Amino acid sequence: MLRFLFNIIYPKFCAGCDVRGSYLCEKCLHDLKKKKKQSCPHCRKENCDGKFCNQYCHRQYNFERLITCSGYEKDDPLRKLLLLFKYRYVEEINKILGKIMKYQFAYFSHEFDSALIVPMAIDKRREKLRGFNQTGLLSKFLAGNFPKMEFYDCLRRNSLVKKQSELGVAERRINLRGAFSIPPECREKLNGQTIILVDDVATTCSTLNEAGKILKLNGAKSVCGLVLARGHLFGKS
Numbered sequence: 001m002l003r004f005l006f007n008i009i010y011p012k013f014c015a016g017c018d019v020r021g022s023y024l025c026e027k028c029l030h031d032l033k034k035k036k037k038q039s040c041p042h043c044r045k046e047n048c049d050g051k052f053c054n055q056y057c058h059r060q061y062n063f064e065r066l067i068t069c070s071g072y073e074k075d076d077p078l079r080k081l082l083l084l085f086k087y088r089y090v091e092e093i094n095k096i097l098g099k100i101m102k103y104q105f106a107y108f109s110h111e112f113d114s115a116l117i118v119p120m121a122i123d124k125r126r127e128k129l130r131g132f133n134q135t136g137l138l139s140k141f142l143a144g145n146f147p148k149m150e151f152y153d154c155l156r157r158n159s160l161v162k163k164q165s166e167l168g169v170a171e172r173r174i175n176l177r178g179a180f181s182i183p184p185e186c187r188e189k190l191n192g193q194t195i196i197l198v199d200d201v202a203t204t205c206s207t208l209n210e211a212g213k214i215l216k217l218n219g220a221k222s223v224c225g226l227v228l229a230r231g232h233l234f235g236k237s
Helices: 002-009 026-031 077-087 093-105 124-130 134-143 169-175 184-190 206-217
Strands: 065-070 115-119 149-151 194-202 222-230
Touching (some): 065 093, 077 194, 194 206
Parallel strands (some): 115 149
16 A cells, blocks of 8 residues: 555656656666676776786776676666655665666576675664665575575675765775674674675775675685776766
């Protein structure tokens, strides 16, 4: 009943073509700009697998590759969906975004014999306000579609830091120092594991990097970032 009333007050319109009835119609989902090429997480030079170009590019990072699913330009439907998902708290959009992630990750999933799918942690106060952790929902969706993968919610956010979107490159790194931890009871399972670390948008990769560092310090063998989109940092230094 509540969902019915919500749909009357805030009717669903497709983020791609504005047709009423769904947040993304089947045609626009099919036409969504999938990433045909990946890129080096550091220099963004295009490649096929999202790995770093060389040791020089990799030297500052605590993960091995970054798989990106779609574009994130101003008019991209994905950007509109993410804004609804994160800031209008429309939880059901997770199924649409999950399909986008599933479609892209399927090209690479055969490279992983097994892995733990770990959602990026968010501050508990923000999670309470939103009503859900968006990366947790996406991670559960993925784990349900890839039998070799297991959902494992082991990452914790230690403190409420400033929003990364409000900061420049150097500020983002400082803002996240000590931001993550792993509960003692979760550490044994991480030992020697490959981690698929799920987040919605990566811009400078500072959040992925800090989380990857904590996961590796607690025994993870390797970390692969999986994000819906790669953002651009405009007007920041």
